C-alpha cells in the first residue's frame with residue numbers, strides 16, 4: 001500500500017462522520033437485548049448489501065457477517081462490533097434517548113445502549129463504507145463481524161462470539177488477525193487504552209450446594225449444620241487466592257454474591273446455596289482455581305459431615321492481546337489517535353467475549369475513551385449506568401482505527 005504511507009492514516013470525510021453519528025443515534029433510540037437484535041441486524045445487513053459485500057445473516061441468532069474482497073491479494077482481517085443493549089432504563093436527557101422497553105426475565109424493563117455497543121456498530125458500519133470505497137487499493141479480505149449477545153445470552157440460550165465460532169465463523173475463512181474496540185467512560189474522548197498480553201479477566205460463575213441434615217436449632221447435634229459449613233467454605237475459599245495461587249503470574253479474584261438458606265430462626269436447614277464469580281488473567285491459574293474451589297468446598301464440607309456440590313459455569317476466557325500484533329499495530333493506533341492520547345491500560349477485571357476470537361487467531365482489543373475533555377473519567381457515569389454518556393467525537397477515531405488497522409496490517 002504505497003499510496004497510503006504508514007505515517008499518513010486514512011481519514012474519513014466529514015460527511016461519513018456525520019453519517020456514523022446519525023446511525024449511532026438511530027441505534028441508540030432502538031436498543032435491543034441480547035439475542036433479540038433483529039432491527040439492528042436488519043439495519044446492518046441492508047447497509048453491507050448496499051456496499052456490495054457478501055452478507056450472511058442469522059449467524060448465532062441475529063449476527064451479521066460481511067465479507068469485502070480487496071482488489072489485490074493479501075491477508076484476511078476481521079473487525080468486530082457487538083450489537084446488544086442492556087435492561088437499563090435510560091436517565092440521560094439526550095434528545096435521542098431511549099424510551100424502548102422489552103421483556104426480560106418475565107418483566108417489562110427499559111432497554112438502553114448503556115455499554116455503548118451502538119457506537120461500536122455505527123463505527124464498524126462507517127469502516128465498511130470507507131473500506132468499500134477504497135476497495136481498489138485494498139489488499140486482502142475484510143470480515144466484518146456484527147455480533148449479538150456480548151452481554152450474555154438470556155437464560156437457557158446460547159449466543160455471542162462462542163456460538164458464532166461454533167457455527168463456523170472462522171471455518172471457511174480464517175482471519176490472520178481480529179480487531180475489536182470498546183468505548184468506555186474511563187477514558188477521555190478519543191484516548192486509547194491498549195495492553196499487550198492479558199487485558200481483561202476471564203469470568204466464571206460458580207454454585208455451591210451445601211447439603212446438611214435438618215434439625216431443631218436447639219439440638220444441633222441431631223443433624224448436620226449446612227450454615228456453619230457454608231461459613232467455613234466461604235472463609236476457606238479466601239485462602240485460594242492468598243495461599244494457593246502463584247500471584248507472581250497474575251492477579252485473580254474469587255467473590256461470593258449469593259448466600260441463601262434457612263426459613264426460621266430455630267430450624268437448622270437441610271441446605272445452603274452459595275453463588276459467586278471467579279476472575280483471572282491467566283488461563284492456567286484459572287484451571288487451578290477451579291480445582292482448588294472444588295477441593296476446598298468438598299473437603300471443608302466433609303470435615304463437618306456435610307456435602308458440597310460445586311458447579312462451575314464457565315463464562316468468558318481471558319481477553320489476551322497478541323503481543324506481536326499489539327506491537328505491530330501500535331504505530332497505527334498512535335497515528336490515528338495521536339501518540340499523546342495512547343496509553344497502556346491497567347488490567348480490567350471485567351470480561352469480554354472477544355476473548356473467544358482471540359483464542360482462535362491473533363487478536364487486538366482496545367478501549368476508546370468517550371468522556372468529554374474537561375470531565376473526570378474516574379467519576380463519569382460508567383458503562384452500564386442509566387446515565388452512561390458517550391461523546392460522539394470518539395466515533396471518528398474508532399472508525400478510522402478499524403480502517404487503518406486493515407490497511408496497515410496488509411502492508412506489513
Ligand SMILES: [Zn+2]
Pocket residue numbers: 115151383384
Ligand atoms: Zn457491557
Ligand SMILES: [Zn+2]
Pocket residue numbers: 115116117150182
Ligand atoms: Zn460492552
